[in-house]
Amino acid sequence: MSALGEPHLLHAAWVWAGVAAALLAAEVVSGSGWLLWAAASAALVALLELGWDLPTPVAVLIFALLVIVSTLTARRYLPRRRAPGAGDINDNVGRLLGQEGRAVSAFHDGRGRVLIDGKEWAAELETGAELEAGARVVVTEVSGARLKVREG
DSSP states (O other): OOTTSOOOTTOHHHHHHHHHHHHHHHHHHHOOSSHHHHHHHHHHHHHHHHHSOOOHHHHHHHHHHHHHHHHHHHHHHSOOOOOTTOOOTTOTTGGGTTOEEEESSOBBTTEEEEEETTEEEEEEESSOOOBOTTOEEEEEEEETTEEEEEEO
């Protein structure tokens, strides 16, 4: 406290609370899940600073150890879970399997173009037959930038 009885705003606990808030904000923006443990560790160091006036090197060492232990513990005991059959949402091509779309133009010799999720793709029919424009299709296979589809 200062001479007037006001809390000292430059106390190390406030600095660590600010670090925790910044790391938490970065976690919210990135959604990675890894910065959460660093944010929690910084918050814990802030709480420790309230009880004890730790020297800065000791506080940094405690923070580093807490980050390492909490991250490794989370990685070991809190594996990421996904719904059965759910693919990686960042896999733009793999997530096309099973998606429905429409033929942009008529298919000739089993080849044409389809529109899926607002994007146009080169496609070929499994049967190699003809297909008229606007027909519904379902993606059955992805081969590079070409989709294999069936009428659906």
